Amino acid sequence: MTRALGWLAVVGLVAGLVMGFAVAPREVTQGNVQRIMYVHVPSVWVAYVAFAVVFVASIVYLARRAEGADHVAHASAELGVLFTGLTIATGSIWGKPTWGAWWTWDARLTSVAVLFVMYLGYLLLRGMIDEPERAARYAAVLGVVAALNIPLVHFSVYWWRTLHQPPSLMKPGGSSMPRVIVWALLVNFAAFALVYLYFLARRVRLLRLEAEAAA
Amino acid sequence: MPDNWGFVLAAYGLAALVLFAYWRRLIRREKELSASMPGHPMSAPASRTSLE
Numbered sequence: 001m002t003r004a005l006g007w008l009a010v011v012g013l014v015a016g017l018v019m020g021f022a023v024a025p026r027e028v029t030q031g032n033v034q035r036i037m038y039v040h041v042p043s044v045w046v047a048y049v050a051f052a053v054v055f056v057a058s059i060v061y062l063a064r065r066a067e068g069a070d071h072v073a074h075a076s077a078e079l080g081v082l083f084t085g086l087t088i089a090t091g092s093i094w095g096k097p098t099w100g101a102w103w104t105w106d107a108r109l110t111s112v113a114v115l116f117v118m119y120l121g122y123l124l125l126r127g128m129i130d131e132p133e134r135a136a137r138y139a140a141v142l143g144v145v146a147a148l149n150i151p152l153v154h155f156s157v158y159w160w161r162t163l164h165q166p167p168s169l170m171k172p173g174g175s176s177m178p179r180v181i182v183w184a185l186l187v188n189f190a191a192f193a194l195v196y197l198y199f200l201a202r203r204v205r206l207l208r209l210e211a212e213a214a215a
Numbered sequence: 216m217p218d219n220w221g222f223v224l225a226a227y228g229l230a231a232l233v234l235f236a237y238w239r240r241l242i243r244r245e246k247e248l249s250a251s252m253p254g255h256p257m258s259a260p261a262s263r264t265s266l267e
Contacts, residue, residue, distance in 0.1 A: 032218040097219040
């Protein structure tokens with residue numbers, strides 16, 4: 001199953017590259033630098049999914065004390081941090097030629113940076129506590145609280161005046177983007193989601209193995 | 216607007232590097248743990264591929 005998921009992710013990534021470089025046209029205003037969006041946008045969507053999984057798994061853990069739910073939350077938080085880091089880095093690389101700055105303390109960028117630091121804190125908290133049950137319990141509470149920042153990140157572009165543009169796809173009234181660009185984004189999102197699922201399966205298996213080795 | 220291919224390559228290169236490095240880290244850690252628990256059912260035989 002994990003193996004099939006791994007190969008599906010590879011196929012998805014190749015399809016994403018084909019969509020991003022061969023099928024999607026050169027964007028009129030930004031030029032080819034807009035192709036960075038096919039990595040940047042799917043990365044943040046997958047990060048949202050990963051943190052939503054942390055939220056749900058943390059609630060399940062707090063309700064049932066199921067070790068499996070804790071492993072899912074831990075693995076998903078790690079992947080969420082990975083994809084948020086990728087979002088920030090690729091956004092910064094896109095921002096330099098487009099905005100003329102690697103970084104600006106805009107509401108969207110700042111709220112994403114806060115999200116990144118919160119989940120980094122989640123991973124640090126887990127690492128700091130030696131007793132596994134206590135680490136899982138404290139992390140689950142933080143996993144629930146930190147998720148409150150996700151809507152703040154998404155709606156920050158509406159609630160504050162920002163340099164970052166509002167959502168192009170997930171916005172009221174539907175997308176005004178050309179269909180081919182929407183498809184390129186969706187194919188890349190599917191590919192990144194497969195990568196996330198593959199990594200999640202492997203990381204959960206590894207956490208189980210680590211728990212057995214420590215027992 | 217200039218195309219800035221260098222920035223495009225940097226973004227895609229960085230993404231590829233990060234994902235590949237994370238994958239390698241998972242494989243390496245799994246192998247280390249499997250080696251330390253030889254009788255464990257999750258210990259991978261040598262014939263399996265890394266994507267498994």
